[in-house]
Amino acid sequence: MPLNASAIYPASDPEFISYPSRRSVVHSTHGMVACTQPLAAQAGLRILREGGNAADAAVAVAAALNMTEPSSTGIGGDMFALFYDKESRKVRALNGSGRSASNVTLEGIRKELGIAPNESGKIPMTSVHSVTAPGAAAGWVDTVEKFGSGKVTLSQILAPAIELGEEGFPVSELSSTFWRAGERMLRNASPNFAEMLRPDPSSPDGFSAPKPGQLMKNVNLAHTFRLLGEKGKSGFYEGFVAESLIKVVQDLGGHLTLDDLKKHMEHGSEEVEPISLKFNGQDIGTAQSQHIDGEDETSSHSQGVEIWEHPPNGQGIVALMALGILEELERTGKIRKFQEHEHNCAEYLHAVVESLRIAFSDAAWWVTDPDPAFSPVTPAQLISRSYLSSRAKLFDPKRASPPLSHGEPSPAHQHCDTVYFAVTDSQGNGISFINSNYGGFGTAVIPRGCGFTLQNRGANFVLSPPTHPNIFAPNKRPYHTIIPALVTNPTDNSLHTVYGVMGGFMQPQGHVQVLLNMLAFKYNPQAALDAPRICIGAGTPEQGKTLDRTVYLEEGISEETANELKELGHEVEIVKGWERGLFGRGQVIRAHYEDGKVVYSAGSDPRGDGAAIPL
Numbered sequence: 001m002p003l004n005a006s007a008i009y010p011a012s013d014p015e016f017i018s019y020p021s022r023r024s025v026v027h028s029t030h031g032m033v034a035c036t037q038p039l040a041a042q043a044g045l046r047i048l049r050e051g052g053n054a055a056d057a058a059v060a061v062a063a064a065l066n067m068t069e070p071s072s073t074g075i076g077g078d079m080f081a082l083f084y085d086k087e088s089r090k091v092r093a094l095n096g097s098g099r100s101a102s103n104v105t106l107e108g109i110r111k112e113l114g115i116a117p118n119e120s121g122k123i124p125m126t127s128v129h130s131v132t133a134p135g136a137a138a139g140w141v142d143t144v145e146k147f148g149s150g151k152v153t154l155s156q157i158l159a160p161a162i163e164l165g166e167e168g169f170p171v172s173e174l175s176s177t178f179w180r181a182g183e184r185m186l187r188n189a190s191p192n193f194a195e196m197l198r199p200d201p202s203s204p205d206g207f208s209a210p211k212p213g214q215l216m217k218n219v220n221l222a223h224t225f226r227l228l229g230e231k232g233k234s235g236f237y238e239g240f241v242a243e244s245l246i247k248v249v250q251d252l253g254g255h256l257t258l259d260d261l262k263k264h265m266e267h268g269s270e271e272v273e274p275i276s277l278k279f280n281g282q283d284i285g286t287a288q289s290q291h292i293d294g295e296d297e298t299s300s301h302s303q304g305v306e307i308w309e310h311p312p313n314g315q316g317i318v319a320l321m322a323l324g325i326l327e328e329l330e331r332t333g334k335i336r337k338f339q340e341h342e343h344n345c346a347e348y349l350h351a352v353v354e355s356l357r358i359a360f361s362d363a364a365w366w367v368t369d370p371d372p373a374f375s376p377v378t379p380a381q382l383i384s385r386s387y388l389s390s391r392a393k394l395f396d397p398k399r400a401s402p403p404l405s406h407g408e409p410s411p412a413h414q415h416c417d418t419v420y421f422a423v424t425d426s427q428g429n430g431i432s433f434i435n436s437n438y439g440g441f442g443t444a445v446i447p448r449g450c451g452f453t454l455q456n457r458g459a460n461f462v463l464s465p466p467t468h469p470n471i472f473a474p475n476k477r478p479y480h481t482i483i484p485a486l487v488t489n490p491t492d493n494s495l496h497t498v499y500g501v502m503g504g505f506m507q508p509q510g511h512v513q514v515l516l517n518m519l520a521f522k523y524n525p526q527a528a529l530d531a532p533r534i535c536i537g538a539g540t541p542e543q544g545k546t547l548d549r550t551v552y553l554e555e556g557i558s559e560e561t562a563n564e565l566k567e568l569g570h571e572v573e574i575v576k577g578w579e580r581g582l583f584g585r586g587q588v589i590r591a592h593y594e595d596g597k598v599v600y601s602a603g604s605d606p607r608g609d610g611a612a613i614p615l
Helices: 036-051 053-068 106-111 138-149 154-167 172-180 184-187 219-231 239-251 258-267 281-287 315-330 346-366 385-393 504-519 525-530 559-567 576-585
Strands: 026-028 029-033 079-084 088-097 270-272 275-279 288-292 298-300 305-309 419-425 432-438 485-489 493-500 534-536 548-555 571-575 583-595 597-604 609-615
Touching: 026 029, 026 609, 029 036, 029 106, 029 138, 029 583, 036 419, 053 079, 053 138, 053 154, 053 219, 053 419, 053 432, 053 583, 079 138, 079 485, 088 138, 106 239, 138 154, 138 219, 138 419, 154 576, 172 184, 172 239, 219 239, 219 275, 239 258, 275 315, 281 315, 298 583, 305 315, 305 419, 305 504, 315 346, 315 385, 346 385, 346 504, 346 534, 346 597, 419 493, 419 583, 419 597, 432 485, 432 493, 485 504, 485 609, 504 525, 504 576, 504 583, 525 583, 525 597, 534 576, 548 559, 548 576, 559 571, 571 576, 583 609
Parallel strands: 548 571
Antiparallel strands: 026 597, 029 419, 029 609, 079 088, 079 432, 088 270, 275 305, 288 298, 305 485, 419 432, 485 493, 493 583, 534 548, 583 597, 597 609
16 A cells, blocks of 8 residues: 555654754756755756746746745746846846736725724735735746747746646645645635645545645646746736636725736836945955956956845845945944854844844835835935945944934935745856745735735835835835845956845845855855844734844854843844744855856755755
8 A cells, every 4th residue: 555645744743954954065067946946946947958048947937936835926926036147247137016006095095994094004914905916927928038048938938837737746845834824814815715725535625735745736827827828918917817816806805907907917027227236345355266257267356246136116225235334334443354263253243233224224214116206215325335334323333223213315315025046057147036925825815716826015015104105005016025136246247146035024134144154254155055044123014023123043043142142232032943934045056167167056045945956
């Protein structure tokens, strides 16, 4: 008699990383996919083998992740991407986020939510009013059209995910954990919950979330992907999918319309200018050396590195601001150059925490829809050296700062939650890609017959004061937590690293820590991800503790360091076991050059189910 999945996974909830384990850095000269699901990585590698480039493969990975880890991502959410074009040696950015309904006002939303005039209020994460137009579908199409090779069709690219949905796939451990945690939410959100559960005769209604190793099918999502592959954007934003989406939203009291979806289809994703910061803190310019493309001699990169982020409405600017403040603190002698053995010492973590707090205090006010009608400042103002220098003056090396208010960029400069993955190819292109429902399954609302949930990104709008740049308004994009990152070498604009860390407000914090792990403390890509991290501002709006004052330390940071941080005035909490998911799940692909060839060296976060897999 064959064994069933319960024989393979006898424990209902095995301890997270019960035993210490080791991962090696993975190398390749032909291409690499690093993501949270090995089956999704295989989808991307298949497209690379069929002649696609990194951008083509990324869309295949995004679709397969929607199938295998729907509690984190999906076509009902949004996406952002940074694409490194080897031929031009330029970084390009794509904003694939959707907007709020066009026929509802701030006053109308507040009234429907029952918020009194003297109350601030929030849009709940489970409210249908948190549903914004899904941007991922258009983003996938535009990624292929703008950055793709032209050698593979969209139907080819989506085929691996379609096969997973139709033939079934075994569910991974953490994906099963997230799925089961969201099961009640799926049941409560809409009448179509069974579309994303597994037939189970032992369940009262015949359905349950899959356990690890059990086979899961999603033929409805496979059908949605077929329509997108065959018809392009109109396969999602018009016809069956669009009508089903709008029906379930309006049945629940939401305001999105077919016209809103059509407008997003016609407008498409927005190709925007990426933002960057040249960083040479901690003496990395003289410390790091790499082979320059086409040369055999090792050369010192005295200019450090250039870190690229997607501009607002994403929060990538937080990472750039924090890094700029850290460099300013070092320049003015408020912090020193840390030695390799001082990784995660209290003095270093204090500087990181305080720099991030300053950056978040600005982002919480200024990050919003980048349309000039909504955004009073530009990214360039917030990451200017003069402004960061003024904000760095708030840092006290001897004590934790009190709660901070946002700053005002100098008048001299004023003129007016998730899956992350990385892909590179044999031509030297790289793409940093992030796709998210926001909170878990998002709203968990499922359009009938479509097999995906709708995001709750609109919960990030604020409802007061009216002067807040991120105040709710019709046809507007909210503050986004999801951010891709990429690093280049300023001396020749060659690719240095494709990387990111997913997980709500942890994301810019992960960007800062993983980057400094590699550059300041000389960790290889896998070790940079393995190392214990810190997190501030933990939680979600629904939990009512966003950007709280606690510094969360991951298990592995010493008690001595925790005590020293307490002496500086920080509230400290050590996080262990399953709760370590708080610190995000990252991917890193680093590039260097030998004999005129690019060599990729990659790592994948042990906090996730995935791996870095070479072509």
